[in-house]
Amino acid sequence: MTGAPIEWITVPSPLPSGPLGVGVTGLGVAAVSFSPDVDPGGPAAPGAVRCTDRRRVAAVAGRFEEYFAGARRELDLPLDWRLATGPHRLVLETLYRTVPYGETVTYGRLAQRSGAFDQVAQSPGLAARAVGSMMAANPLPVLVPCHRVVASDGLGGFGGGRIGLDVKRWLLTLEGWLAPTLDWDGPG
């Protein structure tokens, strides 16, 4: 089947990266972009369509607003998983299903838990690295909580370079896993 077209919504956010681009289809949210102005395939790309359904726009923006304000722990939005397939999707779904708000999992543990890798026991580092690739290619950041995946000896990485890591810190601080710092401008 040729998937339903993605329609884009711009959602205000207190993240250091600025507003989010949220791509929706009839099935649910299919994509989230931290840099909607430059993201290839994002809302600014040629041919991209904006979502004009005010009701849907309000629903999506409202959920994110509450989450960012610390008033909501689950986004509770239906997801359209079509942009991830195979082992990639299996790992993302395992993360979505098993790692709740305020908790984290290591790259290696997620690799093991997902069952997507044969050689995990022999070379845990390789599977962990593969999981890193999959997180970097997560089409649904925030909703599929790739920010809750950390390295065994630290925070690990995040897309978007230095600013990306700031986003990861911001989200983990919001969820209470990191202690607030001086540059923290969120709730609490």
Added chain:
DNA sequence: CGGACAGTCCACG
């Protein structure tokens, strides 16, 4: 205790 290193998985060009 900190740094280098090999391992051979996956996404993307």
Added chain:
DNA sequence: CGTGGACTGTCCG
């Protein structure tokens, strides 16, 4: 197909 990455346990100095 080749390349490089959001890792990790082990091994040196």
